[in-house]
Amino acid sequence: MLAHDYLSAEDLWALSDNEVKRELLRGELIEMPPPGEEHGGIAANLVAVLHPWARGSGLEARVLVETGFVLERGPDTVLSPDVSLRLAPGPLSKAFVVGPPDLAVEIVSPSDHLAAILRKAEAYLEAGVRGVWVVDPRRRQLWVYAPECEPHVLGPNDMLDGGALLPGFEVRVGVLFE
Numbered sequence: 001m002l003a004h005d006y007l008s009a010e011d012l013w014a015l016s017d018n019e020v021k022r023e024l025l026r027g028e029l030i031e032m033p034p035p036g037e038e039h040g041g042i043a044a045n046l047v048a049v050l051h052p053w054a055r056g057s058g059l060e061a062r063v064l065v066e067t068g069f070v071l072e073r074g075p076d077t078v079l080s081p082d083v084s085l086r087l088a089p090g091p092l093s094k095a096f097v098v099g100p101p102d103l104a105v106e107i108v109s110p111s112d113h114l115a116a117i118l119r120k121a122e123a124y125l126e127a128g129v130r131g132v133w134v135v136d137p138r139r140r141q142l143w144v145y146a147p148e149c150e151p152h153v154l155g156p157n158d159m160l161d162g163g164a165l166l167p168g169f170e171v172r173v174g175v176l177f178e
Contacts, residue, residue: 006075009096012068021066025123027075035109038137039082042107045176046083053162053169054085062089068096071127079120082107085166100124102165105133121145131165135176142173
């Protein structure tokens with residue numbers, strides 16, 4: 001692919017199917033196999049703990065799964081976190097959401113390279129995402145990223161706290177792996 005032959009968000013939308021998960025990182029296509037059962041279970045556990053918080057927080061918040069977000073144009077970046085949360089989300093879009101989520105959660109799959117996941121975490125933060133969680137099932141750890149802060153790692157017995165982004169949210173990290 002020549003440096004100027006980047007795909008756009010619209011090109012990516014036209015490629016959408018259920019066979020392969022696709023994203024764009026600065027115009028370059030990333031293809032991933034569908035996630036496995038462990039990955040799906042962790043995503044379900046995340047939704048199970050985030051959804052009640054979103055409903056009871058008093059904030060207008062929406063929890064989403066595998067939703068595409070257009071984070072950058074020219075060349076385009078479209079990422080779909082495994083789980084995300086939007087505050088003051090507005091009406092549901094039938095296409096990719098233009099703009100970043102407030103929280104993006106990536107679950108490391110066996111086929112993922114840690115360096116690629118860390119690049120995605122950086123892309124999220126550069127696009128204005130206020131919090132990124134990277135869940136590593138193999139190590140049973142969760143990495144917490146926030147703008148202008150060093151990432152920190154939590155183990156299964158540590159409490160994940162939502163801080164200023166998700167006031168009042170708290171869960172023991174190990175719950176996500178059960």
